[in-house]
Amino acid sequence: MKDIHKAIEAVWKIESTRLVAAIARVTRDIGIAEELAQDALVTALELWPEQGIPENPGAWLMTAAKRRAIDSLRRGRMLVQKHEQITRELEWQQQQLGDALEHSLDLVIDDDILRLIFTACHPILAMEGRIALTLRLIGGLTTTEIARACLVPEKTMGQRIFRAKKTLSEAHVPFETPRGDELRSRIDSVLLVIYLIFNEGYTATSGDEWMRAALSEEALRLGRMLAQLLPGESEVHALLALMELQASRSAARRGKNGEAVLLPDQNRTLWDYAQIQRGMTALEQAQRLGGGAKPYALQAAIAAYHIRARTAEETDWGGIVLLYDALLQINPSPIVALNRAVAVGMAQGPAAGLNALDAAATLAGDSALAGYHLFPSVRGDLLMKMGRFTEAREETQRAMEMTKNLREQELLAARLKQIEKAALST
């Protein structure tokens, strides 16, 4: 019994995106489309344990969804947005809807999936709503799974998804692929959503490890999907490259006791070289399309520089500084400047790094980032390397107070010990 439920869940993960996309083409409302698809799943959960999984589960689910659609229409509960409900039209509409749904699954084309992705990532939604809806509609994840992954109570996540669907519906957001100038910004939104999902899984250090790994894998899968749907967009390939290259190091990022291991100290034998290969191929594709100087491509190229070095000492920090220079021109953010300062410190020595860090701090100004623990953390590291131990200690302690992340605190505590030791030996 448990096995069949797992099998149904697997079918759902494979079929749900196509199913929702196909229904949404007819209903033009992804909220309604998702409800109908969910209804079909409920029917499957009732019938399949007894009857077995049908040979073509996608078509079966579509038929079930169609029945539910016609039922609700009959009861007048369904609001097909384009039309005012008029009783004498009802019969005709049922027929139309039935026919349209009948054919929509056979016809499901890449554009439907793309429309679904663009709608779920619509800028009208708050970022957390976009993430939740993308995981739900394109990831095929349950509300429970999304809640677990995003570390919020299930009820909160349920409301978040409900609100997002309502917002789309009330704003009459069309179920379509944007065109012209709008396309660019809409692609940016999709890429950002995918990258945030990836980071949610990759960088956070608390919560359910398994679920978080699943989140990163899901982001990678979305990235690969998008690279198929928008093959001419260099930044789509570049984001995929960036994620593959970062994920290739996951096994090396945690020590035996779950502690964070920073890049220079990682055991490079634990990197996944097949994944690196995929990342490098995607980066080459982005560059071939002429997008080598765009933000995700530059970040992926930086990751590639790190990975090409057989040992931390062999890292070409000079090359990395150049890439950060280019990135800073497009995106003059304090975080980019901070990362650049680290690279400058490695390439040109801690004093130069400290100058670059001052510039980054100026960029951060009084913004919330001024309170970001990595600023004093990096400063402490540079000062230690310059032998200014008293200041290094102060900065490191300050960083410790600024972060709540236990693993970061452990790293900083280790740094403090290192400073004490270095101070004693001089």
Added chain:
Amino acid sequence: MRFMMIVIPKGYESATPNTVPSVEAVAKMQEYNQTLQKAGVLLALDGLFPPATGARISYLDGKATVTDGPFAEVKEVIGGYWIIQAHSREEAIEWAKRAPMSNNEIIEVRQIFEMGDFPSDVQKAAEGYENLPHSGSKE
């Protein structure tokens, strides 16, 4: 999670060295490959020449003995494989069920070990892997 879907075509064990799949079979397979690719789950795939062109190397007390193919005693041989990403064993099985295989073919689904699946002493023994060829070394 990664899974390998291993294709075991019956009869391939005795196929002649110049055996190639039919145009129809390749076209169907290509369609399936694209489905996997569009779903974002395909990580790698390859097809293999018949075992008649291969060799088996067996080992006894450290001594290697080479036998050229075909291998008369072997009942099942590998014809090719896909590597896919899936949330679960069940999902990998669902993908395998969708493959365009004919009556005499089998797909075996197997999960791939990740480094983290090994105990730490085994991970340690795997060191030196970085010296194997990889994409970083090709330029």
